[in-house]
Amino acid sequence: MIATENITVENVSRRGFLQGMFSAGAFVLCARILPEPVWALTSGASGSVASSAFHPSIFVGIHTDGAVYIVSHRSEMGNGVRTSLPRILADELDADWSRVHVVQADGDEVYGSQDTDGSHSVREFFDTLREAGATARLMLVRAAAQQWGVPESQCVADPVHVVSDKSSSRKLGYGELAVLAARQPVPKKKELQFKSPQQWRYIGKPAPGYDVTDVCSGKPLFGMDVRVDGMLYAAIAHPPVLGGKVKSVDDSATLKVIGVRKTIPIDPFKPPHAFQPLGGVAVIADNTFAAFKGRKQLKIEWDNGANASYNSAEYKKELQETARQPGKVVHATGDPDAEFAKGGKIVEAEYFAPHLAHASMEPPVAVADVQSEKVIVWSPTQNPQGVQEEVAKALGLKKEDVTCHVTFLGGGFGRKSKPDYAVEAALLSKKTGRPVKVIWSREDDIKFDYYHSVAAMYMKAALDDAGKPKAWLQRSVFPPIGSTFEAGANYGGAGEMSMGWNVVPFDVPNFRSENGQAVAHVRIGWLRSVANIYHAFAVQSFANELAYAANRDPYDYLLTLIGPGHTLEAGPQGPPGVGEKYPYDTVRLRRVAELAAEKANWGKKKSGKGSGMGIAVHRSFYTYVATVVEVEVDDQGTIHIPRVTTALDAGIVANPEMVRQQFEGAAVFGTSIARTGEITATGGAVDQSNFSDYQVARMNDAPRQVDIHIVESAAPPAGVGEPGVPPFVPALCNAVFAATGKRVRELPLTRNGFS
Amino acid sequence: MVHFKVNGHAQTFDGDPEMPLLWYLRDILGLTGTKFGCGMALCGACTVLQNGKAIRSCSKPMGTVDGLEITTIEAISSNGPHVVQKAWAEVNVPQCGYCQPGQIMQAVSLLSSKPKPTDEDIDSVMAGNICRCGTYQRIRAAIMTAAKETA
Numbered sequence: 001m002i003a004t005e006n007i008t009v010e011n012v013s014r015r016g017f018l019q020g021m022f023s024a025g026a027f028v029l030c031a032r033i034l035p036e037p038v039w040a041l042t043s044g045a046s047g048s049v050a051s052s053a054f055h056p057s058i059f060v061g062i063h064t065d066g067a068v069y070i071v072s073h074r075s076e077m078g079n080g081v082r083t084s085l086p087r088i089l090a091d092e093l094d095a096d097w098s099r100v101h102v103v104q105a106d107g108d109e110v111y112g113s114q115d116t117d118g119s120h121s122v123r124e125f126f127d128t129l130r131e132a133g134a135t136a137r138l139m140l141v142r143a144a145a146q147q148w149g150v151p152e153s154q155c156v157a158d159p160v161h162v163v164s165d166k167s168s169s170r171k172l173g174y175g176e177l178a179v180l181a182a183r184q185p186v187p188k189k190k191e192l193q194f195k196s197p198q199q200w201r202y203i204g205k206p207a208p209g210y211d212v213t214d215v216c217s218g219k220p221l222f223g224m225d226v227r228v229d230g231m232l233y234a235a236i237a238h239p240p241v242l243g244g245k246v247k248s249v250d251d252s253a254t255l256k257v258i259g260v261r262k263t264i265p266i267d268p269f270k271p272p273h274a275f276q277p278l279g280g281v282a283v284i285a286d287n288t289f290a291a292f293k294g295r296k297q298l299k300i301e302w303d304n305g306a307n308a309s310y311n312s313a314e315y316k317k318e319l320q321e322t323a324r325q326p327g328k329v330v331h332a333t334g335d336p337d338a339e340f341a342k343g344g345k346i347v348e349a350e351y352f353a354p355h356l357a358h359a360s361m362e363p364p365v366a367v368a369d370v371q372s373e374k375v376i377v378w379s380p381t382q383n384p385q386g387v388q389e390e391v392a393k394a395l396g397l398k399k400e401d402v403t404c405h406v407t408f409l410g411g412g413f414g415r416k417s418k419p420d421y422a423v424e425a426a427l428l429s430k431k432t433g434r435p436v437k438v439i440w441s442r443e444d445d446i447k448f449d450y451y452h453s454v455a456a457m458y459m460k461a462a463l464d465d466a467g468k469p470k471a472w473l474q475r476s477v478f479p480p481i482g483s484t485f486e487a488g489a490n491y492g493g494a495g496e497m498s499m500g501w502n503v504v505p506f507d508v509p510n511f512r513s514e515n516g517q518a519v520a521h522v523r524i525g526w527l528r529s530v531a532n533i534y535h536a537f538a539v540q541s542f543a544n545e546l547a548y549a550a551n552r553d554p555y556d557y558l559l560t561l562i563g564p565g566h567t568l569e570a571g572p573q574g575p576p577g578v579g580e581k582y583p584y585d586t587v588r589l590r591r592v593a594e595l596a597a598e599k600a601n602w603g604k605k606k607s608g609k610g611s612g613m614g615i616a617v618h619r620s621f622y623t624y625v626a627t628v629v630e631v632e633v634d635d636q637g638t639i640h641i642p643r644v645t646t647a648l649d650a651g652i653v654a655n656p657e658m659v660r661q662q663f664e665g666a667a668v669f670g671t672s673i674a675r676t677g678e679i680t681a682t683g684g685a686v687d688q689s690n691f692s693d694y695q696v697a698r699m700n701d702a703p704r705q706v707d708i709h710i711v712e713s714a715a716p717p718a719g720v721g722e723p724g725v726p727p728f729v730p731a732l733c734n735a736v737f738a739a740t741g742k743r744v745r746e747l748p749l750t751r752n753g754f755s
Numbered sequence: 756m757v758h759f760k761v762n763g764h765a766q767t768f769d770g771d772p773e774m775p776l777l778w779y780l781r782d783i784l785g786l787t788g789t790k791f792g793c794g795m796a797l798c799g800a801c802t803v804l805q806n807g808k809a810i811r812s813c814s815k816p817m818g819t820v821d822g823l824e825i826t827t828i829e830a831i832s833s834n835g836p837h838v839v840q841k842a843w844a845e846v847n848v849p850q851c852g853y854c855q856p857g858q859i860m861q862a863v864s865l866l867s868s869k870p871k872p873t874d875e876d877i878d879s880v881m882a883g884n885i886c887r888c889g890t891y892q893r894i895r896a897a898i899m900t901a902a903k904e905t906a
Contacts, residue, residue, distance in 0.1 A: 211852070661893075
């Protein structure tokens with residue numbers, strides 16, 4: 001594959017960049033990529049990146065001792081970026097992986113977008129990393145040629161970490177060549193020679209995580225582990241209802257708690273809430289326990305505001321009612337209404353999926369140290385530049401006055417793209433004059449999340465005599481992510497519509513998708529695979545229902561629906577990037593369905609009497625996924641998942657080991673969503689509080705075995721962190737139907753008599 | 756005043772007896788390998804060994820640690836990685852890694868009482884430790900690997 005044209009590489013060996021990271025004499029290159037257009041979904045989230053500015057994104061440096069340093073500018077949250085990204089560059093550089101050191105970048109707009117969500121770390125930087133590696137390699141080769149006084153063609157980077165003279169046995173190590181390489185002009189793109197896929201030594205080869213040993217020995221890697229001299233600890237009593245304010249506070253009992261120093265009010269946000277703190281009362285203490293204990297002793301009277309009238313049970317009915325009425329047309333082909341009017345076999349179904357919380361194992365946490373006009377923040381964040389922007393805004397400073405050190409994240413799933421908790425730490429550090437660590441308890445995390453949207457879907461199809469749909473109507477209604485950034489936004493944005501709603505990958509001549517209005521009463525945010533979750537649940541459950549309506553095997557029927565395969569035309573709200581680089585090719589979707597069914601031994605075992613298989617397909621983040629879930633349901637309705645078989649086509653895969661991990665994990669994450677995931681609210685306040693009432697999959701209820709099959713592909717790399725989640729949920733529900741005859745149209749399964 | 760040992764070192768504490776051992780380890784001693792996940796003994800991220808057996812340090816008040824020997828992830832092995840840590844690396848268990856110290860401590864405790872655990876033993880003991888990244892399949896494999904190593 002040829003690297004794209006919008007990448008440039010620059011020699012910065014003698015520039016003042018990244019002071020302290022590279023020693024004198026080091027050979028340092030940076031590669032810049034002109035950023036993709038900022039995706040509508042996250043607009044307002046990360047701000048826009050000026051394409052004319054210099055955004056290197058990638059740094060590689062070779063020290064005179066031969067150590068190679070690669071700066072990872074993305075956040076590590078279990079996605080494996082600190083392993084997968086540097087290995088792409090190291091491959092093209094022909095560097096010895098054991099001599100590569102990965103350095104975590106601070107938040108800095110010099111890197112371009114660092115917002116680690118949307119499953120785009122590899123797909124956005126694959127070409128850039130390769131180009132940086134190939135450039136550095138050529139400069140090392142030229143340095144050797146110069147040193148030996150021989151033609152460049154006589155020198156080759158071989159076998160690894162050295163340049164060899166083909167006419168003799170002499171070799172020079174990369175470290176020995178660093179000083180001279182740094183003096184070479186940067187070669188033009190057309191001079192570069194990229195390795196062929198057959199020559200790749202790291203790309204496509206499985207490698208364990210770079211940080212495994214440190215992680216397993218309990219090293220202080222995470223935001224929760226940050227300790228700064230003189231640091232105070234803070235817990236915050238947030239308004240129980242979104243938009244609520246403190247009416248009165250009595251902190252007399254709090255101040256008697258051993259270790260509590262004081263309480264500090266935090267102002268409520270000005271709508272839209274975006275990434276602003278929720279407001280409330282902070283308890284400042286000498287340790288975390290004292291802060292938590294002191295908070296319990298606060299007597300606060302709240303003015304709950306307008307959202308106090310929000311009750312999720314009634315809200316659910318409203319969404320369902322809206323879904324029954326015509327909505328805004330998202331995309332349409334043909335005339336489904338004309339087909340429906342003809343009568344014949346019409347199938348209708350309604351689906352419902354509740355709010356979800358992220359519940360990363362490490363709750364939100366941040367340390368901030370405000371020193372006169374400068375701020376240092378340490379935080380597990382997916383969005384370090386967002387931390388800089390929001391902290392600067394809250395304190396009336398410039399973005400560049402805020403340094404954000406990115407720690408490891410104890411899970412993120414989208415929650416840690418939103419830096420409200422870092423702003424809280426900064427406000428409290430300013431008020432106390434000391435470094436402050438804000439720690440959210442699990443209760444804070446679950447009660448004050450940016451929730452994954454609740455959604456109601458209505459589906460309708462007209463089947464021909466062979467049982468194939470002639471017409472297909474789908475309507476979804478959910479409070480949109482846009483409501484977080486724009487007060488009153490109540491239609492789904494283009495990003496949400498592109499997630500499995502503007503098109504279905506089926507051969508249906510008459511199609512219309514619609515979206516209805518919903519007002520948000522809690523903070524809405526993106527969660528691993530976002531709107532794909534509820535959209536895939538509706539589409540893939542409905543496809544399964546149609547199979548039974550047509551008296552067909554669900555897998556065979558799915559292939560009939562997909563058809564022989566073709567390239568889908570996206571509507572005006574098409575998935576971002578659809579087109580030349582990432583066409584929606586249903587041939588690839590069909591292939592993963594066939595592979596998953598074959599590997600799962602689909603149809604070999606009879607379904608019913610408590611055991612069954614379900615299948616679902618979905619494409620998200622440009623990756624095609626098919627999942628077959630096997631279930632056993634006992635007389636009490638307890639679900640066991642002995643096996644999950646997932647086939648995926650993610651284009652070129654940087655590190656298959658990380659891809660397997662992501663898809664194994666997606667099956668567990670999907671189990672949590674499908675079995676028990678549900679956030680509800682009464683009087684505007686979220687009912688759930690901890691893992692007791694917001695249950696997530698444990699070892700004994702997670703799939704026992706998840707088999708991952710990766711389709712070999714030369715297509716451009718696609719996302720892998722999120723795409724495993726969406727098809728899992730309907731595949732499980734379809735399996736439950738096959739096993740029990742009970743159709744699950746409302747998540748979670750525990751609402752349907754299962755456990 | 757309570758007297759106890761952490762990782763072999765004698766310690767005393769005369770602060771708030773309600774303070775959970777977790778926050779003593781993390782905030783007072785600076786041993787941050789033991790993680791905070793729920794504060795209610797629901798997730799296992801805070802698992803440490805009390806006289807060799809796994810406990811949830813988030814629900815162990817300092818007032819009750821007198822005479823106990825506590826071991827944290829930082830000290831489960833005095834010479835190189837513990838066999839369980841080695842198995843974890845071999846199977847490449849971690850994703851984000853936050854829960855893994857607790858998982859490893861629980862696995863160490865399990866293997867010390869049941870050197871040859873069955874799948875059911877692993878399920879029943881490890882079900883108390885949540886991993887949101889979903890590494891359970893690899894945790895099981897790593898425990899089996901470690902059990903083989905110590906056989």
